[in-house]
Amino acid sequence: MMDPLLSLDSVGVTFSTPLGGVQAVRGVTLDVGHGEILGVVGESGCGKSVTFRAALGLTPKSAEVTGLMSFDGAPMQADGSLEQHASMIYQNPGAALNPVFTIGQQLALVAGTKDRHVLGDHLAAVGLPEPLKALDAYPHEFSGGMRQRAVIAFALAQNPQLLIADEPTTALDVTTQAQVLDLIKDVQASRDLSVVIISHDLGVIRRIADRVAVLYAGRVVEVGETDTVLSAPLHPYTQALLAARPELSDAGTELGAIAGSVPDGRSSIVGCSYAPRCQHATDLCTAETPPMRVAGEVTETEAHEVACVLVGTSPARSVS
Amino acid sequence: MTAVIEIEGLTVDYRIRQGGRKQSIRVLDGLDLVIEQGETLAIVGESGSGKSTLANAIVGLVTPSSGSIRFEGAELVGLKGKQRRPFQRRLQMVFQNPLLSLSPRRTIGFQLHEPLRVHTDLDDNARSERIAQWIDALELSEGITARYPHELSGGQAQRVVLARAMLLEPSVIVFDEPTSALDVSVQAGVLNLLRSLKGTTSLTYVFITHDLAVARHLADRIAVMKSGEIVELRSASALFEDPQHPYTQALLASSLKV
Numbered sequence: 001m002m003d004p005l006l007s008l009d010s011v012g013v014t015f016s017t018p019l020g021g022v023q024a025v026r027g028v029t030l031d032v033g034h035g036e037i038l039g040v041v042g043e044s045g046c047g048k049s050v051t052f053r054a055a056l057g058l059t060p061k062s063a064e065v066t067g068l069m070s071f072d073g074a075p076m077q078a079d080g081s082l083e084q085h086a087s088m089i090y091q092n093p094g095a096a097l098n099p100v101f102t103i104g105q106q107l108a109l110v111a112g113t114k115d116r117h118v119l120g121d122h123l124a125a126v127g128l129p130e131p132l133k134a135l136d137a138y139p140h141e142f143s144g145g146m147r148q149r150a151v152i153a154f155a156l157a158q159n160p161q162l163l164i165a166d167e168p169t170t171a172l173d174v175t176t177q178a179q180v181l182d183l184i185k186d187v188q189a190s191r192d193l194s195v196v197i198i199s200h201d202l203g204v205i206r207r208i209a210d211r212v213a214v215l216y217a218g219r220v221v222e223v224g225e226t227d228t229v230l231s232a233p234l235h236p237y238t239q240a241l242l243a244a245r246p247e248l249s250d251a252g253t254e255l256g257a258i259a260g261s262v263p264d265g266r267s268s269i270v271g272c273s274y275a276p277r278c279q280h281a282t283d284l285c286t287a288e289t290p291p292m293r294v295a296g297e298v299t300e301t302e303a304h305e306v307a308c309v310l311v312g313t314s315p316a317r318s319v320s
Numbered sequence: 321m322t323a324v325i326e327i328e329g330l331t332v333d334y335r336i337r338q339g340g341r342k343q344s345i346r347v348l349d350g351l352d353l354v355i356e357q358g359e360t361l362a363i364v365g366e367s368g369s370g371k372s373t374l375a376n377a378i379v380g381l382v383t384p385s386s387g388s389i390r391f392e393g394a395e396l397v398g399l400k401g402k403q404r405r406p407f408q409r410r411l412q413m414v415f416q417n418p419l420l421s422l423s424p425r426r427t428i429g430f431q432l433h434e435p436l437r438v439h440t441d442l443d444d445n446a447r448s449e450r451i452a453q454w455i456d457a458l459e460l461s462e463g464i465t466a467r468y469p470h471e472l473s474g475g476q477a478q479r480v481v482l483a484r485a486m487l488l489e490p491s492v493i494v495f496d497e498p499t500s501a502l503d504v505s506v507q508a509g510v511l512n513l514l515r516s517l518k519g520t521t522s523l524t525y526v527f528i529t530h531d532l533a534v535a536r537h538l539a540d541r542i543a544v545m546k547s548g549e550i551v552e553l554r555s556a557s558a559l560f561e562d563p564q565h566p567y568t569q570a571l572l573a574s575s576l577k578v
Binding site for chain 2: 177206245261
């Protein structure tokens with residue numbers, strides 16, 4: 001990829017707890033390109049959110065962040081903050097808004113102006129109806145979808161280069177979810193933003209992401225263009241995630257549950273972290289940590305990379 | 321097929337206070353629904369459509385303003401306390417968040433014994449035997465009875481709650497979004513389990529969900545709710561192939577595919 005906007009190199013995050021260190025992120029190497037939407041997917045506890053909170057300097061003091069990060073070519077401190085250049089939106093817009101101030105008062109703080117027309121334009125840009133009236137509304141007067149739009153307006157008011165959306169539609173109804181995803185895609189295109197969308201839902205990723213990174217136990221196990229990764233997944237974990245998802249088209253078939261759970265952050269992992277749950281695991285898998293390797297055809301701009309020693313040795317594997 | 325639950329003209333109003341004035345909001349408005357014995361009925365709809373209120377009304381957690389709910393022929397509306405108890409055993413509910421359904425201060429074993437103590441005359445040994453049987457059926461390990469809820473994963477906790485409902489041998493289980501707090505990998509296990517537990521028995525599932533794919537996966541029939549009414553009720557395959565109501569069409573169009 002040509003000069004990424006945000007570049008993470010072996011980023012690790014360890015929380016110190018009374019029971020010892022908990023490794024939430026075990027070395028994530030990942031680039032976010034200019035003007036791309038990167039989807040980040042994985043089960044709870046895989047380090048999806050923590051990775052990007054670390055990049056924004058939002059991890060608590062008990063967390064030790066290691067590795068290298070650079071933004072727009074310039075290196076950042078390991079605990080460096082991207083406040084000036086990046087905004088984050090969260091799953092629950094109700095919790096991101098202060099219930100005792102109006103939308104306009106809160107927006108004025110982040111936008112740095114009290115000009116009602118400027119503030120109204122910010123709200124209009126995210127498709128809120130009657131933006132000037134909405135400035136005087138309190139958060140409880142908004143529906144969930146409208147609140148998430150308002151929060152997106154807050155995030156964009158700071159004119160960021162990077163927008164990190166952490167499960168932005170998980171709390172919303174399906175019809176609203178589709179609208180909010182379309183909105184994120186629209187503002188990305190019109191402002192040439194880079195967007196990271198963190199989700200456990202492959203359907204969300206498929207709908208808007210250009211590329212997808214699959215995280216497992218604090219490491220990237222597969223990354224590539226969304227269409228390639230979701231249509232022809234190579235890592236057994238990606239395949240299992242896809243097989244577990246009920247589809248509108250298949251009634252009553254057995255779903256592929258993944259036995260076991262994501263390894264505890266306190267345990268040290270030798271070899272592939274997915275091996276204990278992987279039905280294809282061999283002795284090779286527990287011997288050493290599989291490196292990320294380029295798989296399939298390498299194009300000039302994008303590569304499909306996977307961290308699995310079995311890929312290439314048994315090409316016939318597919319989602320079953 | 322015989323009907324296990326017959327609902328007629330069910331109306332539920334919630335009383336609220338807005339700006340100091342008392343008001344009431346009609347959440348369900350004259351709803352009619354017949355649930356057949358042995359079927360899996362999914363109820364889908366957005367937040368605020370009244371699907372959880374319907375579930376709560378069936379198991380007696382909200383009091384209807386008017387209308388009738390008959391369970392195995394007996395009228396449930398108006399029954400209170402002890403009068404209701406014999407029906408309650410056969411009409412169980414499973415909620416979205418298992419950790420809110422379990423006491424954090426009691427062991428799993430205690431919480432599995434409790435419903436049997438309340439609803440049956442079984443002695444200690446017989447209770448333990450039945451619990452062991454269900455722990456096995458739900459693919460939980462025997463040692464789980466000595467543990468506390470916080471020691472369990474989300475999937476384990478939901479299976480404990482399911483075991484607690486199952487061991488009373490109910491004829492109907494009402495599920496309110498039982499898998500929406502779970503990871504998709506864990507959800508798959510719970511959904512598979514629900515299918516296999518039901519098998520070909522006459523157990524009836526009423527399954528509230530906002531996830532059409534989950535409804536499609538489990539249900540024989542699907543009821544689509546909007547603004548307190550059922551706007552479409554048909555077999556799952558017919559509904560997905562040829563949705564009639566514009567709202568059903570909108571729901572189907574906005575659901576995400578991989």
